[in-house]
Every structure is written in C-alpha cells, then in structure tokens.
C-alpha cells in the first residue's frame with residue numbers, strides 16, 4: 356500500500372555541514388512531507404540562546420522574510436527556551452529533530468497501538484516543554500510564556516498528565532494482550548525471530564523475501580511503525596518472524612519508551628536479526644551500527660541472541676563487505692553474514708544459519724510441545 360505523498364508545507368532546513376547528516380535530514384523532511392525551499396548548513400547547532408549563532412539567526416530571518424516558508428526544521432534537539440527564542444525572533448514555527456520525527460511517526464502510524472504510542476510520545480514532548488514553562492513561570496521570568504499565565508500553565512500541565520495516564524493504561528492493556536499472544540506461541544512450541552535495524556536498512560524487504568509477504572517497503576524513513584508477525588517453515592522447523600519499527604540516531608529515550616511495547620518483542624524473541632545497509636559509506640555505517648547496538652542495549656536484548664545481516668550486498672563488492680564487517684568489529688566476536696534481500700542472493704545461507712542457531716538453542720521462556728497449529732499471529736490492525 357503506497358501512501359499518497361501529500362505535502363504538509365514548505366520549510367527551511369537547518370542542519371549540520373556533514374554529508375551523511377544532511378542526507379538523513381533531507382530524508383526525514385521528505386518523509387514528513389515538507390517541501391524544502393532552502394537548506395542552511397552549520398558547524399554548530401547547539402549554542403546556548405538560539406542554538407545558532409546570532410549572526411546566523413539574522414541571516415535566517417532574512418531568508419524567512421524572502422522565502423516565507425511555513426516552518427523552520429532544525430535538525431538538533433532544542434531546549435524549550437531555545438525553541439522559544441528562535442520562534443519569537445523569527446516569528447515562525449520551529450520544528451526540532453524530535454518534533455520532526457514525531458510528525459513522521461504520526462503520519463505513518465496505522466495500527467491503533469502505534470497511534471497510541473505516537474500520541475504518548477507527543478504528549479511526553481509537550482510535557483517536557485510544559486515543565487520548562489512552569490519552571491519559568493514560577494521564577495517569574497516569563498510569566499506570559501507563549502501567552503499563558505502561571506495558573507493556566509499548571510492546568511495545562513495537569514491536563515497533559517491526565518491524558519498521558521489514559522493512554523498509558525490503554526497501552527498496558529495492549530502489552531498484556533501481546534504477552535498472552537507470546538505465551539500462546541510458546542505453548543505451541545514456536546521459536547521466534549525478529550528483524551531489527553536502522554530505518555531503511557531493508558528489514559521489510561528481507562521479511563517479504565522470507566515470508567512471501569508484500570508489506571510496504573520504500574526508501575522513505577520509518578515506513579514500518581507496527582510489528583507484523585508471520586509463520587514460516589525452515590527445514591521443517593516452524594518459526595514466527597516479526598518485522599519491527601526502525602531505529603534512528605538521537606532518538607530520545609522517551610521515544611524508545613513510548614514504542615516499548617512494540618520493541619519489547621525484541622526482548623522476548625529467540626533471535627534478533629539486525630539488518631544493516633552495507634551500501635552506506637563507512638562513517639554512516641558505523642554511526643547507524645552504534646545507534647542500533649545502543650538501542651538494543653537500552654531495551655535489554657542480550658548480545659548472544661543477535662545476528663548481523665549485512666544487507667544490500669548487490670551494491671558493494673565482496674572485499675568492501677569484508678572490510679566493513681571488520682571495521683564494525685563483527686569478524687571477531689559476532690555472528691554475521693552478507694546478503695541481498697532485493698536479489699535474494701545468499702538468503703538461503705541466512706535460513707540455514709537461523710535454523711542451526713534455533714535448533715540448538717533451548718527456547719526463551721521454555722515450552723516444549725511441538726503441536727503446531729494455525730494461530731493468529733498478525734499483530735497489525
């Protein structure tokens with residue numbers, strides 16, 4: 356199902372003067388649906404008052420006046436006071452990296468659970484800003500911050516908290532439902548495999564190849580936001596395989612927290628396949644790799660249950676792949692292999708590897724009955 360690519364508005368992008376960062380920022384703007392009128396490249400985006408240096412703010416002001424974009428996209432996480440200073444000086448809405456990612460998530464969410472997760476992340480973002488507003492109002496520094504007085508700020512703050520609690524309890528229910536599903540699968544003796552990795556690494560493409568599915572794959576970031584699970588048979592072994600939401604660098608902890616019930620699947624799975632885009636240049640590859648490993652650590656996935664799949668081998672030579680694997684430290688201590696989900700090359704080796712690992716391993720959480728039956732394994736709405 357291809358989404359109509361509706362535009363959300365026009366924007367000026369402010370990002371770092373680094374090739375890989377720029378590339379990702381452009382892809383994020385595209386995924387969020389912004390038409391870029393201009394890109395401003397900077398060495399530093401975290402100066403105290405505006406994020407930008409004051410001279411650059413002047414330059415930006417002129418650009419805003421001549422190009423009249425709907426928003427400024429600021430590819431760094433801004434403190435509420437920095438956001439406020441920029442917005443009030445430039446008289447335009449500022450979307451920082453967090454807000455931009457949230458807009459993409461909002462656009463992409465399909466299942467009721469992922470919609471709730473996005474809503475929760477948005478409220479958390481609001482909450483961190485509201486806290487700052489309350490703090491400033493209490494200090495009497497900015498009593499009319501964004502036109503809101505102290506009393507209203509407190510009311511607003513409580514309102515956000517109540518809405519968050521409402522959503523959290525719905526998510527807890529969804530999470531319990533998942534736990535029941537998991538128990539059911541364990542009782543039936545299924546082993547489970549999950550696909551994880553940086554956004555656009557090719558997880559869904561590989562999922563489709565392994566399952567014969569036709570889930571949406573695209574060069575856009577965050578194509579997949581909800582988990583899909585399918586049953587496959589590997590050399591006679593019944594396995595449940597799940598496709599999951601992609602990771603991205605600088606994803607704040609609260610966003611990981613909001614997607615926890617989806618990402619939780621990775622903790623309870625027998626094997627996690629981390630898909631890596633081996634077509635990426637080395638610095639980008641390393642950055643994404645680190646971001647995946649740290650997200651997996653944060654969720655609590657143990658290293659011995661991870662294998663690394665260097666995907667898109669059709670885009671690079673064999674020597675390059677070996678060099679990249681060695682640069683990532685995979686050759687010494689990790690299980691890994693290279694393949695191309697697009698051409699199908701070496702996918703059979705992956706199947707063999709997964710089969711051997713799962714066959715030898717006692718299952719996560721026990722359960723011995725191999726009485727396989729048809730069960731509902733699709734978590735999507």
Ligand SMILES: Nc1nc2c(ncn2[C@@H]2O[C@H](COP(=O)(O)OP(=O)(O)OP(=O)(O)O)[C@@H](O)[C@H]2O)c(=O)[nH]1
Nearest residue numbers: 555556557558559560572573577578579601696697
């Ligand atoms: N050349 C090449 N392209 C690939 C390969 N695998 C995937 N792609 C392309 O990479 C892009 C991203 O693929 P997806 O499968 O949507 O990636 P994903 O990891 O599921 O991404 P998200 O759902 O956004 O996290 C698509 O344009 C795919 O066609 C491959 O082996 N070779």
Ligand SMILES: [Mg+2]
Nearest residue numbers: 558559578579
């Ligand atoms: Mg996907």
